[in-house]
Amino acid sequence: MQSSTSASSLWRPWTPITQQAASLRIVEARGNSVRDAEGNWYLDGISGVLNASCGHGHPRLTEAAIRQFERLVHYDPMVSSHDPAETLTSRLAELLPGELNETCLLNSGSEATEAAIRIALQYWRNIGAERDRVITFEAAYHGSTFLAQQLSGLPFTVSEWVSPFPIDRIPLPASPREMRTGESADALIALFATALEAGPPAAAVMVEPLLGLGGCVVLPAGFLTRLRHLCDRHGALLILDEVFCGFGRTGRMFGFEHDGITPDIVTLSKGISGGLLPLAAVTVTSPIKETFIQEPVIQGLRYGHTTGGHAVASAVANAVLDVMADEKLVENSAAQGAMLLADLRKLESSPLVTDVRGLGLVIAIETDSPESAAAIAEAAAAAGVMTRHERGVIRIAPPLTITTDETAEIIQKISSAVDVASARPPA
Template sequence: MLDRLDEPMNLTQPEEVTSFQDEVSLTQMDVESLWHPMVQHKKYERTPPKRMDKANGCYVTDSEGKEYLDGVSGLWCVNVGYGRTELADAAREQLVELSYFPLVMSHSPAIKLAAKLLELLQFEGKVHFSNSGSEANETAFKMARQYHAQTEGSRRYKIISRYRAYHGNTMGALSATAQAERRAKYEPLVPGFLHVHPPYCYRCPFGKTYGSCNIECASSIENTVIHEGAETVAAIIVEPVISGGGVIVPPDEYLPMLREICDRYGILLIFDEVVSGFGRLGKMFGHQVWGVKPDMITLAKGITSGYLPLSATVTQQHIFEAFLDESDPTSHFRHINTYGGNPASTALSLKNIEIIETEQLPEQAAKMGAYLRAELATLEDHPYVGDIRSKGMLLGIELVADKETKEPLPGNKVGAIVSYCLEQGVIIGRNGSTVPGLSNVLIIAPPLILTKADADLIVAKLKEALNSQI
């Protein structure tokens, strides 16, 4: 969630020109008609939300003509930047050729995209399309449960995820999500979802220090499997880097250890790469940073750079083959999505991936992410900066009121820092609506086309914002 600081609009001023009348009309319609996500609307009675009208590259322009550097890529998705006419052209051409047909049959863009994804992932397997990361994860959970039922005849149904992780907002995906504020008032949720401690070195739940620990954040998951009964656990789902929960980067040993645990107990390993996919962490896919191969991968956001809705659940071939049994009328995957794999979305995705490859954006993310991290190092001595974490073009700055005790900086001050940056023309994020009292991590995840000048602007405005709250 992005905190906003919106300038009040005086609706009582004389209406002098048609454009101003139109602006007032749109503002009124917004407040009267739209239910915006992740925000308390009471404030919109005083201050209507900003409206963005244009965008190009790393920048968006609001209805008053003010330009902002988008330091979070929309919702961490506009990997190739805004205003790519070649993406619009790809979608338009496909809409003219074949606007829609469900994948109970087939069409060329979906076929080509599925093949391309498997090529990039170096997978022998299958691709199932949906519209969002939430739906991709729902699909993975259903596949995992059915897979075990049809290979072992077992009641493996439990899904293990980590505290602070976000996996979506549909009821199953929200059940995997372990952020108390997002779950509040929607419980009870779907049974069978368990949560374990994250690999959070800055606030190690085991009281250890990296370098003198045994990676208990991983080994403790094996203890959970044993105590729950391995025969009941279907899958473990993790983001390579916990993103919305505060950019929590695991120790290098962590993901290989998870792979070993899953192999030892016959558990499927699902990587949620909704944020980390398509170059964000400095490789085409996040798991490639650690050289660990999952059984299933969920993809969204960067798959189209946010230009159209699309997501994918990719499985290894042995999982797909468990669904091949004509003697059992319930053995096929009984799950359909009206818009999943839409021709325009898949055609656009192919062009998006072409841009990512041609412009070497994963390499660019690694290079510029390292530059941005080095520049942010100048903030490490600031009294409010407790920890800076990064991987590629995904960076988190944890703010504290006291460096010794690691007491989190109060939410109003964190919000004021985000708002100051917005006033100064730089959009940054924070881990809002996660854990009570711990929404204190600033998030920077700009488009992968970021320049040094753009990075310098982010750092400069962030310094000003931090100093404004002392």
């Protein structure tokens, strides 16, 4: 029996049930564009779910998947390793700085968060210390499994249940726009310092290099360097969530490269497999992994999934790294992102737009209200550009393969969309 709220049996995550029936249906995707069931093409201004970093249907990624499908689809990761996962993890060890050499492969960003926190908490047990407090941003998003959701203070992720360990959530001391000033940087670092000094010693500080779902908030330059020093002073592990920022999204291979720091643990997903197949990774330093010999039950990681490090997904991830290098996608992300930001910043003269910010190919247009953001996004879609908006902030994050002509088209269509939304009659 079909439900009364929808003509579909598909229950999509996060979307209000009342809005599911009237929603878009994407039926095809090619290059940097997607087509809906009515035949309308859109420039993909959101890269799928920020994961189609090499565009859609890249032939080298499809070929890598087919070749691996024909050879070995997957095998029990607890019983055997396989070549694609071995290659991928050694390439990650080369790409990541310092002693970040040990990678566990998983399926989703939330699982990577889950694993990172378990590893961090278990690490302290392994070395005989009682530390389980975790410090994060209030406007963080680290995923939607029970544990990952506890690490966010965003209104839409609020949990009805208590966390299994203490969490301190740091609010932003100023508006996202003001976070670019030196005073806000000092105020922000002071909040982390107070949290680290107060209460029992912290096990870990977990942050994103840029607060993605928390409003695309660009953190002040040098913040991660100062946070690294603070963590060192207090002996807390620094976990960087690169699920949103990693693999070139911010114009560097990893977001933390803007500050040149080395975290203790890194989580990766989204762009890692170009959106073709589910894949995620948690990478830790060799000394952290070493302590797991002391783990009381299996002398290893008490965590993993049947399809973690799936052979076909891992083969695709290796091809993603090849494509990113050959097509200079990190450099393209920085160049196209700079063009988008410079031109879209002109929209700050509109009464509807309160801030335009960004880093690499993550641009946020903050508006005066959720209604304005919805009107701009609707006009942009009608003009043929797909965007996403949350709580009054429009996010633009096209594939890293976007061309200069397509970037110019996005700028022109979004600018016209702001004009269309400005001309609408008052509600």
